[in-house]
Amino acid sequence: MPANSHATHDPRRRRRTTRLLAVTVTAVTAGALAAAALPASAGEKGHGHQQGRYQDVQLLSFNDLHGNLEPPAGSSGRVTETHEDGTTSTVDAGGVEYLATHLRQARKGNPYSITAAGGDMVGASPLVSGLFHDEPTIEALNKLDLDVTSVGNHEFDEGAAELARLQNGGCHPTAGCYTDKEFKGADFPYLAANVLDEKTGKPVLAPYWVWKKNGVKVGFIGVTLEGTPGIVSAEGVKGLAFKDEVETIDKYAKVLQEQGVKSIVALVHEGGYPASSSYNYDCDSPGAGDGVSGPIVEIAENVTPQVDALVTGHTHNAYVCTIDDPAGNPRMVTSASSFGRLYTDTTLTYDRRTGDIARTAVESANHVVTRDVAKAPDMTALIGKWNALAAPIGNRAVGYISGDIGNTGTESPLGDLIADAQLAHGRELDPETDVALMNPGGIRAPLAYAASGAEGDGVVTYAEGFAVQPFANTVNLQDLTGAQLIQVLKEQVSGANEAAPKILQVSDGLTYTLDLTKTGADRVVTGSIRLNGAAIDPAATYRVASNSFLAGGGDGFTTLGQGTNDVVGSDDLTALERYLTATTSASAPLAPPAADRITIVR
Structure with missing residues (x-):
C-alpha cells in the first residue's frame, strides 16, 4: 500500500492480519467458529454485526525513549519515509512536547485506549534527565498517561534497587532530593516477568498487569532480553537472574488465562531488523523478502498462540509485521524505532462473548512524532524546570x-x-x-x-x-x-x-x-x-x-x-x-x- 505524501508525514498505512483465526485458543465453541468466520473488517464499526459484541481497543505504544525529553539532535532526531514513487526523504521527529500532543490527539474518539511501552524508557539519557537519575523522564511518562511498560536492559544500569525507586518513589540514596518535593515514582507498573531475585526466585517487579474497562480485560506480560547481563555492567545485574523470554511469557499467559483474561499482549524488550530502514516499510507486502529478521522472529514464532500481539524494542528499529504463531496464524509484532520519534497505533478488536481478540481484525501502523504540531504546555514546563537546574553544569x-x-x-x-x-x-x-x-x-x-x-x-x-x-x-x-x-x-x-x-x-x-x-x-x-x-x-x-x-x-x-x-x-x-x-x-x-x-x- 502506498504512503501518503511527505507533506502530511502520516501515511495511515495499517498492517492487518489476513488469515481467519480462531478467537479462542483453549476451546473451539460455536461462538468461536462464528468469530473465526468474520471478515477482515470485523473490528470496524457499522458493518452489520451484533451491536455491543465487538469493542475496538486502541493500543498506543512506543519503546526505547532513553530519557529523550527534548528533540534528539542530528540523525537521532530523524526518521526515513518512503514515498509512492519509491524515493525516500527524512522527517524531523521526536521530543516529548510533541509526543504528548500526538498521543493525546490519537486518543480522541477512542474511549477504550491503552498506552504501553517496550522498555528502555530510561538509561543512556541526555543530561536533562540523566543528571537527575531519570526522575524527569518518569515524571514525563506520568504526564503522558503511560499505562504500563516492560523493563529493558537499561532499566538495570543502576541496579535493581534504583529501578525499584523509580517505580515506588523516594529520594536518591546518595544525591538526595533534587527539588523541595519528594520524587513520587511511576504511576504506571514496570513489568519484569523474567527478571528474578536469585535468592527468592521471584520476579523483582510485577510480571503482568491487567487493563480493565466496562467488562473489557486485556492482560500485559513484560520481559526483557535474556541476554541482559551481557550488555549491562555486572554491578547493575548483581543478584538477578534473567530467564528465557518465551518460557516466561508462556508461563504467565497461562496464569492470565486461568484468571479469565484471554486477551494478552506481550511487551518484549528484544527486537528485530527490518529489510528497510523506512518507518512506513510494508514488511508484509508481496516481494518484501524476509520482512524482519533477528531475535524477535524466533520469539514470536514460539510464544504461545494465547498471546495476541507483541510490542517489541531494543534494536531501535521501526516495523509493523505479522509473524506466524506456533499454530500457523499471523500475529502482529511492532516496534516504534527509538527516542520518541514514532508511536504505534494498533486496533485490537475485543470479542465480549469470548473475551479474546478477533485477530482477523487487528490493525496497526507506525506514525511519526512530527514537530509541526503544538507543543504540550505541561511538557514544556517540565523540561524548563529541569533544564534550569541542569543549566549551570550543562x-x-x-x-x-x-x-x-x-x-x-x-x-x-x-x-x-x-x-x-x-x-x-x-x-x-x-x-x-x-x-x-x-x-x-x-x-x-x-x-x-x-x-x-x-x-x-x-x-x-x-x-x-x-x-x-x-x-x-x-x-x-x-x-x-x-x-x-x-x-x-x-x-x-x-x-x-x-x-x-x-x-x-x-x-x-x-x-x-x-x-x-x-x-x-x-x-x-x-x-x-x-x-x-x-x-x-x-x-x-x-x-x-x-x-x-x-x-x-x-x-x-x-x-x-x-x-x-x-x-x-x-x-x-x-x-x-x-x-x-x-x-x-x-x-x-x-x-x-x-x-x-x-x-x-x-
Missing part, C-alpha cells in the same frame, strides 16, 4: 570542534576520539599504557558542530558530552598478553558477536584489517594487527585501557574480563572532557578524526 564549555563528529560506520570518527581520550587518561594513570578500546554501544550521540543553545557553533558543552557518554563507566587499566589482545579483536566477530559483530573503536597507533568476505574470527586478519607499526607479540604484555563495562567482559568480550593488574581511573566522561579541554581551543578546534585505523575489505 552549559559549561569543555572543548571545540571544527565540524560534525559522527558515531556511525564500522569505525566512527567519534569512536576514535573517545578511544584517544581514554588512552590519554590511561597514560595519566600509567605512562606505559599502550592502547585503548571503546565499545560502539557506549557511544550514544554524535557531536554536532551547530550550536544547540547560546554557546556558539563548534563549542562542545558538558551537556553535549554527557549525551555522548551518559553511563558513568570508569576508565580501567589492565594487563593483557599479546595473544589475549588478538583474541579480543577476534571476539568482535566471533562467539557471542558472530551474527551481529560489535566492532571496537581503537586508539591511535592500533591498526588492522577486517575482511568481511570471510566468516567468524577469520574476519580479523591476524597478520595485519600492528601497534605503532610493529606486529603484536603474542608473548608480550600490553597495558590496555577500556571502560569498566568492557573491562568486566561486557558485550561478549570475555577475554577482557581476564585482564590482570587492574587500576580504576576517573569516569569516561571526565576523560573525554579533560582530553578536549587539553587539546582544543576556540582558535584551534579539533577536526573530525579520519576513521582510518581499521581497513575494511568487503
Whole structure:
C-alpha cells in the first residue's frame, strides 16, 4: 500500500492480519467458529454485526525513549519515509512536547485506549534527565498517561534497587532530593516477568498487569532480553537472574488465562531488523523478502498462540509485521524505532462473548512524532524546570570542534576520539599504557558542530558530552598478553558477536584489517594487527585501557574480563572532557578524526 505524501508525514498505512483465526485458543465453541468466520473488517464499526459484541481497543505504544525529553539532535532526531514513487526523504521527529500532543490527539474518539511501552524508557539519557537519575523522564511518562511498560536492559544500569525507586518513589540514596518535593515514582507498573531475585526466585517487579474497562480485560506480560547481563555492567545485574523470554511469557499467559483474561499482549524488550530502514516499510507486502529478521522472529514464532500481539524494542528499529504463531496464524509484532520519534497505533478488536481478540481484525501502523504540531504546555514546563537546574553544569564549555563528529560506520570518527581520550587518561594513570578500546554501544550521540543553545557553533558543552557518554563507566587499566589482545579483536566477530559483530573503536597507533568476505574470527586478519607499526607479540604484555563495562567482559568480550593488574581511573566522561579541554581551543578546534585505523575489505 502506498504512503501518503511527505507533506502530511502520516501515511495511515495499517498492517492487518489476513488469515481467519480462531478467537479462542483453549476451546473451539460455536461462538468461536462464528468469530473465526468474520471478515477482515470485523473490528470496524457499522458493518452489520451484533451491536455491543465487538469493542475496538486502541493500543498506543512506543519503546526505547532513553530519557529523550527534548528533540534528539542530528540523525537521532530523524526518521526515513518512503514515498509512492519509491524515493525516500527524512522527517524531523521526536521530543516529548510533541509526543504528548500526538498521543493525546490519537486518543480522541477512542474511549477504550491503552498506552504501553517496550522498555528502555530510561538509561543512556541526555543530561536533562540523566543528571537527575531519570526522575524527569518518569515524571514525563506520568504526564503522558503511560499505562504500563516492560523493563529493558537499561532499566538495570543502576541496579535493581534504583529501578525499584523509580517505580515506588523516594529520594536518591546518595544525591538526595533534587527539588523541595519528594520524587513520587511511576504511576504506571514496570513489568519484569523474567527478571528474578536469585535468592527468592521471584520476579523483582510485577510480571503482568491487567487493563480493565466496562467488562473489557486485556492482560500485559513484560520481559526483557535474556541476554541482559551481557550488555549491562555486572554491578547493575548483581543478584538477578534473567530467564528465557518465551518460557516466561508462556508461563504467565497461562496464569492470565486461568484468571479469565484471554486477551494478552506481550511487551518484549528484544527486537528485530527490518529489510528497510523506512518507518512506513510494508514488511508484509508481496516481494518484501524476509520482512524482519533477528531475535524477535524466533520469539514470536514460539510464544504461545494465547498471546495476541507483541510490542517489541531494543534494536531501535521501526516495523509493523505479522509473524506466524506456533499454530500457523499471523500475529502482529511492532516496534516504534527509538527516542520518541514514532508511536504505534494498533486496533485490537475485543470479542465480549469470548473475551479474546478477533485477530482477523487487528490493525496497526507506525506514525511519526512530527514537530509541526503544538507543543504540550505541561511538557514544556517540565523540561524548563529541569533544564534550569541542569543549566549551570550543562552549559559549561569543555572543548571545540571544527565540524560534525559522527558515531556511525564500522569505525566512527567519534569512536576514535573517545578511544584517544581514554588512552590519554590511561597514560595519566600509567605512562606505559599502550592502547585503548571503546565499545560502539557506549557511544550514544554524535557531536554536532551547530550550536544547540547560546554557546556558539563548534563549542562542545558538558551537556553535549554527557549525551555522548551518559553511563558513568570508569576508565580501567589492565594487563593483557599479546595473544589475549588478538583474541579480543577476534571476539568482535566471533562467539557471542558472530551474527551481529560489535566492532571496537581503537586508539591511535592500533591498526588492522577486517575482511568481511570471510566468516567468524577469520574476519580479523591476524597478520595485519600492528601497534605503532610493529606486529603484536603474542608473548608480550600490553597495558590496555577500556571502560569498566568492557573491562568486566561486557558485550561478549570475555577475554577482557581476564585482564590482570587492574587500576580504576576517573569516569569516561571526565576523560573525554579533560582530553578536549587539553587539546582544543576556540582558535584551534579539533577536526573530525579520519576513521582510518581499521581497513575494511568487503
